[in-house]
Amino acid sequence: MxxxxxxxxxxxxxxxxxxxxxxxxxxxxFVSKNFEKLGNFVLNRYTDDISEEEIQQVEEILDMYKKNKIGPITVLSVFRNFALRFKDQFVLKQTVFEPFPYDLRPEFDEDRDKNFWKDD
Incomplete structure (x- = not known):
């Protein structure tokens, strides 16, 4: 012992x-190249069911992610909305959407609701 x-x-x-x-x-x-592959996989999955405008918007979002202008949560939210819209259980069950419990996520912007004009 x-x-x-x-x-x-x-x-x-x-x-x-x-x-x-x-x-x-x-x-x-997140490894950006793998995440980009995931984005392209999900986009290809719904291409036949979404409009040209939606495809263009998703491509723009993926491009912003590739250029590090937005974070992965934004991209995941877009794809999760498509999965919800099409009731796609395969995509919804992927752990990339919830890699750990929601309560363990850190605050995104700790000062978001802070009143900087108020004297403490």
Whole structure:
């Protein structure tokens, strides 16, 4: 038993392996090229069912993402809306839409509702 605790404390046991894997998983984030491929996959999935204007808008959104002008949440929201519109359970079940529980998401802009004119 003491040997197992020693392995865990030195990072050599299962607990150490777990934490190493968790650090790796949380450090990855979105890889832009893979995310662009996902965007193109989802767009191709709905091309026959959406208008030319919608296709053009989605392409513009993907282009803004490629240029780092918008974040991945914006792109995901657009694709999630298409999946909801077409009741596409395959897309809706993808973990990319909810990689972790909503309550664990950090605030996007901590000062968004702050009144800078008010004296504290």
């Amino acid at each position: 003491d040997e197992e605790l020693e392995e865990a404390n030195t990072g050599e046991g299962i607990i150490g392996e777990y934490f190493d894997l968790m650090k790796e998983a949380f450090s990855r984030g």
